Amino acid sequence: MEKRYNFTQIEKQMQEFWEQKQIYKFNPDAKGQVYSIDTPPPTVSGSLHIGHLFSYTQAEMAARFRRMQGQNVFYPFGFDDNGLPTERLVEREEGIRANALPRSEFIEKCRRTTEKYENEFKTFWNSLGFSVDWASEYQTISPEVQKISQELFLELVKMGKAYTKESPVLWCTECRTSIAQAELDTTDIESTFNYVPFYVDGYPLEVATTRPELLYGCVCLFVNPSDERYQQYIGKSAVVPLYDYEIPIYTDEKVCIDKGTGVVMCATFGDSTDAEWYDEHSLPYRKVILPDGSIDNDVPHIGGLSISDARKTIIRLLDEHRLLFKSETITHAVGTHERCGKPVEIIPSRQWYIDILSERERFLKAADEINWYPSNMKSRYIAWVENLKWDWCISRQRYFGVPFPVWYCKNCGEPVFAEKDQLPVNPLETEYKGICRCGCPEFIPESAVFDTWATSSITPQINERLGLKLTPMSMRTHAHEIIRTWTFYTIVRSLYHTGEIPWNDLMICGFILARKGEKISKSKSNNELDPKYLISAHSADVLRYWTAGARLGTDTFFSPDELEVSKRFITKLWNASKFAISHLQDIDTEQTPDLLPVDRWIIERVNETAANAARLLYEYEIGSAKHEIDNLFWKDFCDNYIEIVKERLYKPDIHGAEERKSGQYALYYALLNIMKLYAIYVPHITEYIYQEYFLQYEKKVSIHLTHWVKPSQIDNEIILFGENLKNIIFEMRKYKSERNLSMRTEMDFLNIHTDRCFEEWFILTEKDIKACTRAAKINYIFE
Known part of the structure; x- marks a missing residue:
């Protein structure tokens, strides 16, 4: 073995070896129980960052572990390369807006961009030594996956679980599309509480609002039925300031008595409560905000303005007309779109939905059938399901996605659907051949596409396209922020389509943080730590070893300084192996x-x-398991065993040839199995050492096809003897260190305090102890 470990050459060499020998290719007929992994297909929305390295690598270690336990690991990989995230990436890189180009031209730009990034992603995962079977790779935009997605959508339609309706919907004016509740973030922003008078019988009724630009959209006022201050107003009419039209005053228990004045204006639509009231009280609709984020031209005073400019204008006009009693600066939470960070509006629109509210109890029950690692993540899922307010909106007014296989009758608007043998189909490119029930032969194609989650939520079914019965899959892994989306949506789809939970185990990873509370992400300015650079500068195994240090599900901080421990470990593993192998040649x-x-x-x-x-x-405790192995390697193997046995290996003429063979046997066994234990964490260096030395004696072509030792029982007495021996060595080192003596300083005698049951073992170990401690004589003091 070389003096130093050259990772730049060896890691690439090992990756090529694995590919050439097809080490990780899945064989459905191989021995062992199938262990299938539902790997999150990374969204093609920008370059990968160290956060991806963290969570994906932890899961990859779980795959390697299962393989080395004798299980037949099915480890596929895919790319979520359609929908809004990809479109936004193209818009940023090209400096364009999707609606400024012909649809076909923009889609082609998206295809070229996804192909470029997917090649980069694949190269990156391979450079980390991922044990993926790339033969099972998929893309969510591919015709094959589009067919599966469209087919399962039609299945939901037949079941009555997918439906279309015109209703208030969450809408991002920046991305120009509807969104689902799961895509909402909450952001604290500075705003103003504006107190304005609604006149009732000629007297002012004070109302506080943060959305004065929606005064024209106001359809009623609400008070709490138990609020004694406003009993006399219930059932009366109020006049809207500036616009001078009358609206009714109703009661609803959702009105917070202690907020503002206790009188709430309901506009179409200021927030989700307005939308709820709109349905519950059959309120009229007054249009104010348009899909592009501007104010409708028919709205007096502010027509054509942006929302923010309209708000400023209305506040100014209220003040000029002495209709602004006061204005308080406040900080309050608003719903924002997770993709762009812009505040979300609610507008009426016809969209496609999957029914989730009616089956809430079923989804809660499913949580009890899944093993959650760590277990506390289950509570996040339960809280999300219990607080659902909307059915799942799955249609997006975008371009690069899986088309809805739907057309609408030009006469009556009734939807009609593609046949199974037509799939995949794009209704914008294919005419519907048929006649509507109303007799009309003309149809309008649906132009919306599926939300990207509507396809990535069926990854278990996508993985089954290869002819395997996988549901429920063995394990799903992802970071904790998408429990509300990917976990929940996949449970919904699996229960609807198969009647089963999608996986047995959920492995939930944490985040990498740049500084306290700040997640590293592609959209932030804190992603200067390019993982490709880190790998080239420090090695994949160093990054992997560091990644394994965090407790499952917990967030952790990163800086390059953190890698020094990993580097010392790689050096120690190399040097210890080099020493051991030098004594194992014969x-x-x-x-x-x-x-x-x-x-x-x-x-x-x-x-x-x-x-x-x-x-x-x-139990997917990657870091805790590594800690156990580290203790064995550093403390027992390197610090103690090698030092104890060293002279016996060097000097068989003094210690005896058979005694040397005993040491060789134990050294071989210990080093080989330590290599196996570390192989899941640092696959490159362990494979190289295996190929350089152990391959000549072992049957498997790769260390990653070997199995961990599975002892039927542990000899606790010999373990306890070893602990006694370690304590003796420790006390000897402490004694010499406190007196500034070299560890090679000879000692006249060494007193050993021990239990008499270990007497024989200590006598048999006496030569090793004397050699290690440099003691001329050993005195036993039995306790």
């Missing part, structure tokens, strides 16, 4: 010698660690 692996106690101890510690780490990894 080993006879066909013979098992009589083992000395200290050799039995290190073997048993390896077995114990394998069992403990496996127990943790079956």
Whole structure:
């Protein structure tokens, strides 16, 4: 082995070896229980950052672990390359707006962009040493996946679970499309509470509002039925300031008595409560805000203005007309679109929905059938489902997505649907051949496309396109912020389409934070730590080892300084292996010698660690398992065992040839199995060491096709003996260190305090102890 580990050459060499030998190719007929992973298809919305490296790598380690437990791992990968995130990427990179180009031209730009980024993503995952079977790769925009998505949509229509209606919908004026509740973020913004008079019987009734630009859209006032201040107003009419038309005064228990004046104006639409009242009280609609974020031209005073300019104008006019009693600066939470960060409006529009509200209890029950890792993430899911207010809006007024296989009768508006053998179909390019029930032969194609989640929510079914029965899949992994979207939506679709939960286990990862509370993301300015650079500068294994350090589900901070520990580990693993292998050149692996106690101890510690780490990894505690292995490697193997056995390996003429063989056997066993334990974390260096030395004795072509040792039981007595021995070594080192003595300083004698049951083992280990401690004589003091 070389003096230093050259990762720049070796990591690439190992990746090429794995590809050439098809080490990770899934064979459905192979031995072992199938362990299937529902990997999140990364959204093609920009370059990958270290946050992706963190969560995807933790899951990849789980895949490697299962493979080394003898399971037949199905580890597919896909790309979520359609919908709004991809379109926004193209708009940013090209400096254009989608609606400024012919639809076909913009879609072609999207296709070229996704192909470029997917090639980059794939190269990146491979550079990290991912054990993915790329033969099972998919793209959510591909004709194959479009067919599956459209087919399952039609299935929902037949079930009565997908429907279309005209109603208030969440709308992003920046992205010019409807959105779903799950795409809402909440942002605190500075605004004003404006107190204005609505006149009732000639007297002012004071109302506080943050949305004065919606005065023209006001359709009624609400008070709480238990608010004694306003009992005399209930059932009367009020005059809207500036616009001088009358509206009724109603009661509703949702009115907060302590907020503002306790009188609330209901406009179409200021917020989700306005939308609820609109349905519950059968209120009229007054148009104010248009889909592009401007005010309708028919609105007096502010027609044609932007929302922010309209608000300023109305406040000025109210003040000029002495209709602004006071204005308070406040900070309040508003709903924003997670994709662009702009405040979300509510406007009426015809959209497609999937029914989720009627099956809320079913979705809550499903949570109990899934194993959540960590378990506390289940509460986030439950809170989300319990607080759902809207059915899932799945239509988007965009271009690059899976088309709805729907046309509408030109006469009566009734929707008609494609046949299964037509799929995939784009109704904008294919005429509907048929006659509506009303007798009309002409049809208008649907121009909207599926929300990207409507397709990525069926990844278990997409994975089954290869002919495998996978549902429920073994494991789904992703970060905690998409529990409300990807977790929830996939549970919905799986229950509707298969009647089963989509997976048995959920592995929920945390975030990488740049500074306290700030997530690293593609849209922030804190992503200067390019993971491609970090890999080229520090190595994939160094990054992987660092990634494994965090507790599952918890957020962690990152800076390049964090990698120093990982680098020291790689150096230590290389040097320890180099030392061990130098003493194993003449080993006879066909013979098992009589083992000395200290050799039995290190073997048993390896077995114990394998069992403990496996127990943790079956619960996806990647970091806790690594901590167990680190303790074995650093403290037991390097700091103690190698130092204890070193002279016996160098000097068989003093210690005996058979005693040396005992040490060789234990050294081989310990190093090989430590390599296996670390292989899931640092696959490149462990594979290289395996190929350089162990391959000549082992049957498997790759260390990643070997299995971890699975001890039937652990010899706790020999473990306890080893702990006693370690304490003795520790006290000797402490004694010399406190007196500024070299560890090689000879000692006249060494007193060993121990239990008499260990007497024989200590006597058999005496030569090793003397060599390690430089003690001329050993005195035993039995307790």
